[in-house]
Amino acid sequence: xxxxxxxxxxxxxxxxxxxxxxxxxxxxxxxxxxxxxxxxxxxxxxxxxxxxxxxxxxxxxxxxxxxxxxxxxxxxxxxxxxxxxxxxxx
Amino acid sequence: xxxxxxxxxxxxxxxxxxxxxxxxxxxxxxxxxxxxxxxxxxxxxxxxxxxxxxxxxxxxxxxxxxxxxxxxxxxxxxxxxxxxxxxxxxxxxxxxxxxxxxxxxxxxxxxxxxxxxxxxxxxxxxxxxxxxxxxxxxxxxxxxxxxxxxxxxxxxxxxxxxxxxxxxxxxxxxxxxxxxxxxxxxxxxxxxxxxxx
Numbered sequence: 001x002x003x004x005x006x007x008x009x010x011x012x013x014x015x016x017x018x019x020x021x022x023x024x025x026x027x028x029x030x031x032x033x034x035x036x037x038x039x040x041x042x043x044x045x046x047x048x049x050x051x052x053x054x055x056x057x058x059x060x061x062x063x064x065x066x067x068x069x070x071x072x073x074x075x076x077x078x079x080x081x082x083x084x085x086x087x088x089x090x
Numbered sequence: 091x092x093x094x095x096x097x098x099x100x101x102x103x104x105x106x107x108x109x110x111x112x113x114x115x116x117x118x119x120x121x122x123x124x125x126x127x128x129x130x131x132x133x134x135x136x137x138x139x140x141x142x143x144x145x146x147x148x149x150x151x152x153x154x155x156x157x158x159x160x161x162x163x164x165x166x167x168x169x170x171x172x173x174x175x176x177x178x179x180x181x182x183x184x185x186x187x188x189x190x191x192x193x194x195x196x197x198x199x200x201x202x203x204x205x206x207x208x209x210x211x212x213x214x215x216x217x218x219x220x221x222x223x224x225x226x227x228x229x230x231x232x233x234x235x236x237x238x239x240x241x242x243x244x245x246x247x248x249x250x251x252x253x254x255x256x257x258x259x260x261x262x263x264x265x266x267x268x269x270x271x272x273x274x275x276x277x278x279x280x281x282x283x284x285x286x287x
Binding site: 030033061068072075086 | 121244
């Protein structure tokens, strides 16, 4: 899947024309990051309704984002830090 | 001249405003610093440095604007300009310097930085978190940065462009490569955990 995705992305640059699957591949991040325009969303959503492979790529991309946002542990700020900052600005 | 510019404020007022507006960002800022430096002491120093600079330039900070993005930008600049030179961690290649060179290639993290997180294995959640952390830590710092800003801190592409001082198109392409790289590292693990779709 990864190789296919990269290959698709590179092919675009070479040939300068895109298939719908290639366009969708390029929109994956904008979609999961909520950065796609209304027009892009409509195109994306109607394509993944028909294309299993792109639908799966979208699921994977959401999963990847979720792994970072939902599972990466936050480190605890040491209590001394806020005191150190306040002391240094005095 | 608005009444809100800091120049007319007494030191007490300035300090109060500084604490009220900027100290709430301490937690995400420290986490960002830790993910950049991968060291708690270094993160501590970097955050202190950031707040000192912010205090020095607080008069130029417009009240009510994006304090979080402003502090993240200061921290990122401190990290790039000064901190990395004296850091205990050997500086990795700054991806922005080689971005054009590697333009059409997948960039692999050049070194596998071992995770420094506490390896308690209380639950599956912890295991996944550890795995994500070690995959992320193994990425080049510029890749790690965009993923943290986007996925952990929820900044928009526009905010990321301002924090990192790069065009939005570069944010997009860097994020694309960063996620591909992270995906590769996590894919095998995700499959083993039954996450493959």
